[in-house]
Amino acid sequence: MSETIPHLLRQAADRHGRREFLRFPGHLSLTFADADAAVDRLAGALAARGVRPGDRVAIMLDNVPGWPLTWLATLRAGGVAVPVNVRYRAADLRHVLRDSGAVATVTSAEHAPHVPGTVHLFDALDGDAPPPGVAVTPDDVANFQYTSGTTGFPKACLLTHDYWVRTARILAEAVRVRDDDVLMMAQAFSYMDPQWATLVCLVGGIPLVVLPRFSASGFWPAAREHGATLTYVLGTMPLLLHKQPPAPEDRANRMRLVLCSGIRPGLHREFEERWGAPWRELYGSTETGPDLLVPIDDTECVGTGAMGLPPPGKEVTLDEETGEILVRGVPMMKGYWNHPEATATAFRGGWYHTGDLGVRDARGQIAHAGRIKDMVRRGGENISCAEVESVLTQHPAVLQAALVPIPDELWGELPKAFLQLRPGHAADAATAMSVAEHARRRLARFKVPAYVEFVEGFSLTPSARIEKRHLLPPGRDQRAAPAIPVLPEESR
Structure with a gap:
């Protein structure tokens, strides 16, 4: 396989x-030919404005046609794309632009006031300059894709054209693309998923429907309206969909496959029965692309938490019986930009260390068992944040939950829960105590949160996980109001 993204686009247009x-x-709506012509014009405009091969171009746009067109045009001009979350401000934005060395940012009038440095408004990127005749190779870097770490500033993964094309072909084969398919995505385009979805559609010759944003109440109506047959959901999205009131029209859709990551095993069969389509796990990361996939026909996986088998070119193992998930093969990032030590640590022993825990089931497949660092160390006990969060979200008042460790002189760390409530529930001490009692009946006492704090919503990572670093700003007393103590003093 020796292809590049510009080649894939030209091939699809032909x-x-x-x-x-x-x-x-x-x-x-754009046809393949329309998109190819638009990308040529934009690549010429970028080159006329000084973008040279190897230059980094930041893209800070909402889910509008300009996002994928600018991405593809940057690559056709020989540049490197730097996707930027439109919610970034000050520190986040400054870090990504400085760290990447972006020569310019393509954005909209709405976001331009927040962007330092050279700015090009997408709507003004016009002209009749021809696209530069740049020879791009499969090993050239296409993206500085910043990771979705829950702590610290993100690092840029160096993702090549070969990485993207391999990922697209693996996933196109996994979903068994058909001529009548329609792929629908609701994540922000700055995240990985709409980008690989774009390339899957280039490989398969099918339309990509891009929603403005994810809406739990609007997702399935949009799927029905657009005739979607394929989609991908992850992080908190499946649970938020499940918490929508059941409706008679739930199964009135064309969906034939929902790819998902990290769905709750106990709800797996219920998801399939409610919406009338198979849900199949896809496991991977920004660094490694797709690592494990459950085949469409594997009905034995339902409810097991199994994440499937490696695609061709990949090996996946555990470092012990219940241990860290290790990956090697292709596709794979080149490394972290400006972080050689982090790259060496991640790839020690010739395997990429995912930071995820896994356990093998009776069939030998790996199921996810939490994050190595997403823990609270309370005295001599380790508390899995994912386990406690799963229990907390089963309370009827709780929409989303995040458990974090806070320092304690006696115990070392104590668990504190941040909760987003469902409409109609009061953010008061009575609700906090009700949630704590709910947890107490289902968990060992040491796992029950010592403090509860209510929030209007959460900042999410690109993988739709709660970005916990924003919950613990430096210098703030995490025990003070609005935190509510929910355990007796002697238990805290």
């Missing part, structure tokens, strides 16, 4: 021409 490629509800 093969599929007038077929629909990109559909942005409320904006426009």
Whole structure:
């Protein structure tokens, strides 16, 4: 396999021409040929504005057609894309732009005031300059893709054209793309998922429907409206969908496969029965692409938590019976930009160390068992944050939960829960005590949160996980109001 993303786009335009490629509800629809021509014009405009091969170009746009078109044009001009979350401000934004060395940022009038340095408004990127005749190779870096770590500033993964094309072909084969398929995505385009989805559609010649944002109440109506047959959900998305009131039209859709990551095993069969489609696990990371996939026909996986088998080119193992998940093979990032020590640590022993814990089931498949560092160390006891969060979200008042460690002189650390409530529930001491009692009936006493704090919502990582670093700003007393103590003093 020796392809690049610009080659994949040109090939799709030649093969599929007038077929629909990109559909942005409320904006426009583009055919493969339209997109290819638009990318040529944008690549010429970027080159005319000084973008040279190897230059980094930041993209800070909402889910609008300009996002994938700017991405593809940057690559056709020989540049390197730097996806930027539109919610970034001050520290986050400054870090990504400085660390990447981006020569310019393509954005909109709405976001431009927040962006330091050279700014190009997408709507003003016009002109008749031809696209530069740049020779791009599969080993060239296509993206500085910043990781979604829950602590500290993110690091840029160096992702090549080969990485992206391999990922797209692996996933296109896994979903068994058909001519009548419609792939729908609701994540922000700065995240990995809409980007690989774009390439899957180039490989398969099918349309990509891009929603403005994820909405639990609007997701399935949108799937019905657009005739979606394929989608991908992860992080908190499945649980938020499940918490929507059941409706008679739940099964009235064309969906034939939902790819997912980290769904709760106990709800797996219920998801399939409610919406009438198989849900199949996809496990991977920004650093490694797809690592494990459950085949569509593997009905024995339902409810087991099994994450499937490695695709061709990948090996996945555990460092012990219940241990860290290790990965090697292709696709794989080149490393972390400006972080040689972190790269060496991640790839020690020739394997990429994921930071995820896994356990093998009776069939020999790996199930996810939590994050190595997502723990609270209370005295001599280790508390899995994921385990406690799972219990907390089973309370009828709780929409989302995040458990974090806070320092304690006696115990070392204590668990504190941040809770987002469902509408109609009061953010008061009575609700906090009710949630704590709910946890106390289901967990060992040492796992029950010592403090509860209510929040309006959470900042999410690109993988739709709660970004916990924003919950613990330096200098704040995490025991003080609005925190509510929910355990007796002697137990805290």
